[in-house]
Amino acid sequence: MPSPSPSPTPSPEIHIxxxxxxxxxxxxxxxxxxxDGALWYTLVHAGRIGRLVPGQEPVDHPLPGPDRGPTTITPGPDGALWFTATTGHRIGRITTTGEVTEFAPPTPGSGPFGITAGPDGALWFTETAADRIGRITPDGEITEFPLPVTGGFPSAITAGADGGLWFTLNQAGAVGRIGTDGTVVLHPLPTPDAGPVGIAAGPDGALWCVEIAAGQLARITPDGAVEEFPLPDRAARPHGLTVDTSGTVWFTEWGTARIGRRTPDGTLTTYDLPTPGSEPHGITVGPDGALWTALETGSLARIAPVGAGPTPG
Known part of the structure; x- marks a missing residue:
């Protein structure tokens, strides 16, 4: 395992x-x-998929072709990991032993970005350049569903507790829902040009998203009611988020190299990452119960409450 960088504890509560x-x-x-109990991550510029077991050395797996630009990644229903290759216009599947298969959506140049496992045993993904949502079965059959908006730039996608798939429309300032039957409903955000990116489901059935252009969090109920929460630094450029089992929202501030936390009682706290300008993007709960985030400058960061458990060596 690479040696961790020097990391002063940014608060009495959190160790990074x-x-x-x-x-x-x-x-x-x-x-x-x-x-398999490992962290899997995309290396967007190198065109590779990485695997890290906390406490061990990272391993990289190359993709079949150049200029793939792998972006988001999710566990599939078949025991493999599925990812989008945005610049390569592919959906990828990688087994836990590193075997890669690729699938091309029917629409050329579709720019797939977000991907998540759906409630129907398939994977659902966004097509940023085609104004479509895609569905792919584990055996590679793809169906596309057009959206009722042009140039909306559908971005992140997640499965909701209501049985639908929820996604952000970064350029349309809206959050959408698509049912497994292909029915689409859009919910505009109150703030114009908010630029929503990451989206995640909470344990109470509501959805949360980050508004990168507005510097806000937003909560969306299944019936489409939206409430927005401004961040202390409106220029923080929030990018990715996840919601833990307690209902606490964790998010990355790409523009300020911070991690943010909003508890269910509304308390909002941000924490500096050790390296300035580290560009945090995705964030998830790791196999060790800590939060992990991907830093575009070449690292993964582990965020955990002090005393919650050992830090991997």
């Missing part, structure tokens, strides 16, 4: 350590916990 997993040019972008 950074673990280098690539050179700074490779660009760790998004990450998830796999079925």
């Amino acid at each position: 350590q950074e673990y280098p997993v690539s050179d700074p040019a490779a660009g760790p972008y998004a990450l998830t916990t796999g079925p």
